[in-house]
Amino acid sequence: MAEAGSFAERVKQQADIVRVIGEYVRLKKTGQNFTGLCPFHQEKTPSFAVHPTRQIYHCFGCGAGGDVFKFVMELDKITFPEAVRAVAEKCGIAIPRPRERSPEERRENQQRSALVEMHRETAAYFARQLHDSPEGKIATAYLEDRGLNRDAMTRFGLGWAPSSGDALLRQLKAKYPEKLLDISGLFSRDQSGRPYDRFRRRIIFPIANEGGKVVAFGGRVMGDEQPKYLNSPETPIYSKSNVLYHLDHAREAIRQNDFAILVEGYMDAIAVARSGVANVVASCGTSLAEPQIKLLSRFTHRVIVNYDPDTAGQAATERSLTLLLEREFDVRVLTLPGGADPDRFLKEQGAEAYRKLLAQSSPYLDYLIGQARQMDRSTAAGKLAALNYLMPYVQRLPNKLLRSEWATRIASELRVDEPVLREALRRAAAERRSEVKPQTQLLAPVRPAERRLMQMLVEAEGFRQKLAREIVSNGLHRGLETERIFEVLVARVGGPVDVATLANALEERDRRTLFEVLFETSAEATWEEAESCLGVLRTRPVEQELAELQKKIEAKASAEELTRLLARRLELQRMLARR
Ligand SMILES: [Zn+2]
Known part of the structure; x- marks a missing residue:
């Protein structure tokens, strides 16, 4: 948000995040950081931390985090420009006008x-x-x-x-x-x-x-x-997460129709646009990032999602849809018959048929209820399972009225007559999940070597670029849970890093991982240490093969097969030992 050289960035550099947050939260120095009770969730022991040199805050309980502006925006419920002005005033920084550009x-x-x-x-x-x-x-x-x-x-x-x-x-x-x-x-x-x-x-x-x-x-x-x-x-x-394919051509049509069709790939977007439906964009991947949603929200708050029904990224799709709900989008889902993607469907059935289905696309809730209906609900336990599938979606809705409407709909559609279940449903819908329970379990465990490498990519002034080259040219980050974080970090090694700005390119979950890592205290890094961490990533394929092998061995292969497997295992173990 704070672009390099902008007034916002100057304010951020001059403002002391500890002092600004200190006006809202009683902070205590703990090691290199400051800690206090989180203002974003109820707690009795402090899990809220402020990093004075990185100028960021992070709550290990609820996951809230960002820079000084985000803090003021979220707590005082104001916009970014208002937050910049507020922070400038708190710190006695004169607000310039007209705006001038730095070299x-x-x-x-x-x-x-x-x-x-x-x-x-x-x-x-x-x-x-x-x-x-x-x-x-x-x-x-x-x-x-x-x-x-x-x-x-x-x-x-x-x-x-x-x-x-x-x-x-x-x-x-x-x-x-x-x-x-x-x-x-x-x-x-x-x-x-x-x-x-x-x-x-x-x-x-x-x-x-x-x-x-x-x-x-x-x-x-x-x-x-x-x-x-x-x-x-x-x-x-x-930045991949900041761009929607075809938005440049679609934006006017999206505004006029007040809705957008969201598809997965280039060919899908092209096929839909050619069929005369201009308000289509592609996320280029099943996972929709938060910045993409923010971008779209400038043109509409209504989306029809038309992803491949049979993609491997079903979970990613549902996560994207949840993000849309959280941003108060009205979400509909179009599932094409026969598991077709839009490109194929349009080729086979034509534009008329597609537009007709588009008009009939079902509200997201109906889609979800449809999924839940396919579960066995003949027993009370089965019904509970169906409810447990649906409730997280309901609880992510920011609007209380909507949550209660959804709960009522679910109760009647799934024929939940048991008073106990009805009451549980009503209670669950009464509160947003994020207000009730911290969701730290969402974060995947990240190995120490990966954590250390992330820190080095931000902090090791002496060899950050060399490190980034080493990772990229060997694709060492490919396939890691943290791949996206590494992608963003290695792209920014050219200059000084403002982690809060960099975090804008990340999904919330990845941002939290990165912030947690940056709050870990560490000694100054050396290239030797970097090499040893890289070594861990390099041996990953070997370890994976070893784990696979172990499974096969335990699955009791034939004697001949077993000899081969054991020999290969020995070979791999030696390879690891040599490292
Ligand atoms: Zn918190």
Whole structure:
């Protein structure tokens, strides 16, 4: 929120978070931090901490956390600009006008404009490759086969990234300094440090911000290679969680219709938009991030979610939907028959059929009740299980009236006649879950090595960049619970880190993990220590294979099989021992 060089950032630098929060909470110095009773939830022993050097607060009980502005916003229920002014006044900082720009801000703006220009050129280059090159002809044929004509390819700016390893690099090298190419996300470096094109042999979907400026690319393979989709990494102009695909074209239609259709992928969004339904955006993944929801909330508070019904990310989908409810969105769910995704459905059934189903999409509650109905409710225990499935959703609703309406609906739809269950339902709906019980159990355990590496990426001035390169080039963070946190941290090692701003790119759960880690006291890090932590991540695949192997051995394989498994186990154990 506080952009580099802005007035808000100046206020934040000058304001002492301990003093500001100290006006609301009695704080006591404990080690390097300050602690006190949390003002956001009821407690008798302090679990609320303030970090004076990082200028953040965090509650280990309820998970509240952020910078000085967030604290004042949440406690005094005011907007961000109001909070900036309030904090400035508390600290006696004069409020300037008109706003002037600092040299750093100008520099960063220049860098961002240069990156945007680079992406514009790159999008044009990829488009030319699609339409004019021999390789592009194959890609064009492939897209036509999938139902996209030339007009559509042009309308959505589709392109082709050629197979040769440095075609794009050669295009841009003369015009842009190496440093800028490095942070653009368009190139990677090989073992020897030589740069090459990140996107090769892929169909390219330009990803624009809400203003229509291309800030990133998604690349899809035509065959079975992996990964199927490759996206731009986090860069100074792109954060995955801050962008909704197609919002630039959809925003007016979303405002006019006062609702948005949310789909998963590029092809889905394109198919829906081409069918004449313009107010469609894609989250590009099943997991919708909080910043994306905030972005959408500027245009509407009503969403029809049309995700793949059979995605592996069912849990992620439900989590996203819960986030929408928490932000007081009116959520409807469209599940297409036969488990089709929107792209396939539109191809097979046509636009008319899709629009008809869209109009009939059911409110989220009905969708959930439908899911609960499929559970066995012939016994009291079965009914309780169905209620327990539904209640968390009800409890996440911020509006009390709505909670009680939902409870009544659930009771009648599921035919809950037992007074005991009815009473439990009524009581549960009366209060929001977050007010009742801290939800620390949501946080996944993070291994000490990962925790330490996160700290180093923020604090180890001497080798943060080297560390980030090591992690990224070997993909050591891939597949970790903390992958997203690492992604955001390694993207910001170029300059000083403002963790509160950085946290804006994270989902709430990840932000909490990161803040908890940063509140852990630690000695100054050395590269040797970093190496040993990296070692832990490097051995992860071996450990995973070992665990798999152990399961197979215990499952009593045949004698011949067992000999092979035991030999492999020994081999892996030796590998680990050598580390
Ligand atoms: Zn708290």
